[in-house]
Amino acid sequence: MTIEFPAPTVPAAGRTEVFLRYLDYFRDTVVAKVLALSEDDVRxxxxxxxxxxxxxxxxxxxVELRWIEWGFQGREVGDPWGDRRDERWFVGPEETRADLLAALRAQGRHTRAVVEGSDLDAIGAPGERWDGAGPASLERVLFHLVQEYARHLGHLDIVAELAGGPTGE
Structure with a gap:
């Protein structure tokens, strides 16, 4: 697997580009690792x-849907917690790897479009996402997303290694 890490020494036009590079890197790496696992191992x-x-x-x-669309944009998204059932993550037997990866990629394209069209200091729309607190800035939301991806990609590294799949960066 050869997805180039967005090293801090690579020049960037600004903070927006840095955030997007990291999110794209983490998302692409998740996709690559899941594609490298067997159907049994992903389920x-x-x-x-x-x-x-x-x-x-x-x-x-x-996570991206909740923080970007439901939170920052203040959009109606149906069930923002559609990844859960009985307080656990859930994937139905009819949901395919291809469909779930396509949805992740599509959500990433939406996130990129929102970020490229907004200022990092912009404050999110008021709404339920904020649990009664004031909305966060886009920069704070993106920082949270980078943290989520980094943490969960580390988890996936361990699972991929246990399954004999690709490991590390």
Whole structure:
């Protein structure tokens, strides 16, 4: 797997480009790792917590949906918690790897369009996403998304290694 890491020494036009590079890198790496696993490995858990790689993919898609569309944009998104059932991540048997990865990629394209069309200091729309607090700036939302992706990609690294798939950066 040869996805180039967005090293801090590579010049960038600004903070927006840096955020987008990292999000794209993490998202693309998640996709590559999930594509490298067998169908059995993406649907079963190798960990005591019980999550599967496909559940992680769906969760990351919904994380972006919740923070960018439902939160920052203040849009109606149907069920913002559609990645959960009974307080757990959930993927139905009819949901395919191809469809879940396509949804993650599409959500990433939406995130990119919103970020490229907004100022990092812009404040999100008021709404339920903020749990009664004032809306966050786009920069704070993006920082949170980078943290989510980095953390979960580390989890996926472990699962991929246990399954004999690709590891590391």
């Amino acid at each position: 079963r858990s190798a960990l005591p917590s019980g999550w599967t790689p496909l559940e992680l993919v769906k969760h990351l898609r919904y």
